[in-house]
Amino acid sequence: MSRPTRYVEHVMGLPISLALRGRHTDDAAARAAWVEVMGVLREVDRVFSTYRADSAISRLGRGEVGLEGCPPEVAEVLALGATAERESGGAFSVRLPAAGGGTVLDPSGVVKGWAVDRAAAPIRDLADTDFCLSAGGDLTCRTLDAAGAPWRIGVEDPADPGRVLAVVPVFTGAVATSGTTHRGQHLVDARTARPPSGVASVTVVAGSLTWADIDATAAYAHGPEAAHWLETRPGRSGLVVWDDGTTTVVAPVLQTADRHP
Amino acid sequence: MTAVRRIVLWLMSTLTVLVLVFGYHTSTSSTSATASASGGSTVLAPVTGGTGTTSSGTGGTSSTATTVTGDAASTRWGPVQVELTIANGTITDVSVVEYPNNNGQDRQINARALPVLVQETLDAQSAHIDMVSGATVTSDGYVGSLQSALDRAGL
Numbered sequence: 193m194s195r196p197t198r199y200v201e202h203v204m205g206l207p208i209s210l211a212l213r214g215r216h217t218d219d220a221a222a223r224a225a226w227v228e229v230m231g232v233l234r235e236v237d238r239v240f241s242t243y244r245a246d247s248a249i250s251r252l253g254r255g256e257v258g259l260e261g262c263p264p265e266v267a268e269v270l271a272l273g274a275t276a277e278r279e280s281g282g283a284f285s286v287r288l289p290a291a292g293g294g295t296v297l298d299p300s301g302v303v304k305g306w307a308v309d310r311a312a313a314p315i316r317d318l319a320d321t322d323f324c325l326s327a328g329g330d331l332t333c334r335t336l337d338a339a340g341a342p343w344r345i346g347v348e349d350p351a352d353p354g355r356v357l358a359v360v361p362v363f364t365g366a367v368a369t370s371g372t373t374h375r376g377q378h379l380v381d382a383r384t385a386r387p388p389s390g391v392a393s394v395t396v397v398a399g400s401l402t403w404a405d406i407d408a409t410a411a412y413a414h415g416p417e418a419a420h421w422l423e424t425r426p427g428r429s430g431l432v433v434w435d436d437g438t439t440t441v442v443a444p445v446l447q448t449a450d451r452h453p
Numbered sequence: 454m455t456a457v458r459r460i461v462l463w464l465m466s467t468l469t470v471l472v473l474v475f476g477y478h479t480s481t482s483s484t485s486a487t488a489s490a491s492g493g494s495t496v497l498a499p500v501t502g503g504t505g506t507t508s509s510g511t512g513g514t515s516s517t518a519t520t521v522t523g524d525a526a527s528t529r530w531g532p533v534q535v536e537l538t539i540a541n542g543t544i545t546d547v548s549v550v551e552y553p554n555n556n557g558q559d560r561q562i563n564a565r566a567l568p569v570l571v572q573e574t575l576d577a578q579s580a581h582i583d584m585v586s587g588a589t590v591t592s593d594g595y596v597g598s599l600q601s602a603l604d605r606a607g608l
Contacts, residue, residue: 200604207595209604211583329587348587354599359569359582371588393588
């Protein structure tokens with residue numbers, strides 16, 4: 193199979209990478225879909241950026257506007273955040289402990305995966321075309337031919353980001369990784385307001401990037417319990433890299449214990 | 454066709470396979486994920502005979518594929534049922550036909566998307582990867598990242 197056609201742009205402070213293979217890779221339809229993808233992501237950034245004082249989420253956080261005064265996507269994202277908080281036993285929250293006490297509204301842990309799932313819609317509409325769309329290391333992909341080749345997703349080694357620790361072959365689905373390699377220590381366990389210990393990165397494979405991203409962050413927040421928590425999430429597989437370099441695979445492994453003949 | 458049918462029946466009569474559906478095990482970073490499961494919560498779904506169908510009837514022996522569906526196994530998450538595809542006496546694919554989290558998309562993903570630890574950490578090129586998943590790469594950190602090398606290679 194020929195190499196996929198690639199597109200790269202930046203939005204939300206993140207590199208967005210798209211790989212296409214199949215019928216529409218470099219024609220007008222493909223380029224129009226890519227423009228639409230970036231348009232959706234820029235709009236999400238305008239609404240949800242905690243770095244923009246005038247974003248709906250910033251105004252909501254300061255109490256200048258109620259939920260009813262925000263675009264409907266805000267309620268959707270906060271509902272996802274509430275579900276994630278419940279299902280993670282509170283380790284994940286969109287209300288993070290603030291420096292001077294209290295909490296600050298920061299749904300970033302929900303927004304990225306959810307936004308990329310939404311933004312991929314115009315690419316899903318490209319007939320007979322496979323895609324893999326990544327936002328800063330979290331990605332969603334599709335393969336139409338079940339007998340074809342899967343997308344091969346490399347899991348970065350948190351101790352050496354120039355190298356690959358594992359490979360996940362994904363036909364259709366999403367992969368997200370949480371860790372602190374590139375941005376320093378910015379993830380906390382919402383129950384303790386402290387950075388989790390013992391874990392270097394968590395990679396989660398799931399059906400939607402929304403949930404792969406949330407579960408990667410939530411598992412990471414569980415620190416030493418990251419693998420045990422992920423194991424309780426049916427429909428997910430994943431890889432936990434501990435800070436001593438050892439790894440745990442959490443997966444519906446699907447290997448044959450005995451092979452015929 | 455007679456030859457094909459005879460081969461299929463022979464396969465089914467001798468087929469006894471256990472499929473590790475849920476596994477949880479710890480390994481060091483250089484150990485392959487195919488090491489035997491040692492964790493406390495593995496689920497083995499038995500496939501013993503089950504229901505077989507041929508998906509190729511063109512005769513000959515080279516392109517015959519058989520699918521065999523096992524019995525549903527009870528797990529802590531609910532019933533799990535697996536299906537094997539066998540070609541020329543070798544299991545070529547395993548998929549989960551009944552999955553506790555009854556979601557067709559997840560079922561497909563998890564039948565195929567096991568993270569496979571590489572024996573030694575590899576650079577992107579020798580691992581033959583399409584994309585990189587890692588802790589959030591910012592635009593500032595993108596230059597020089599593995600992903601940017603992949604993107605450049607494809608442009």
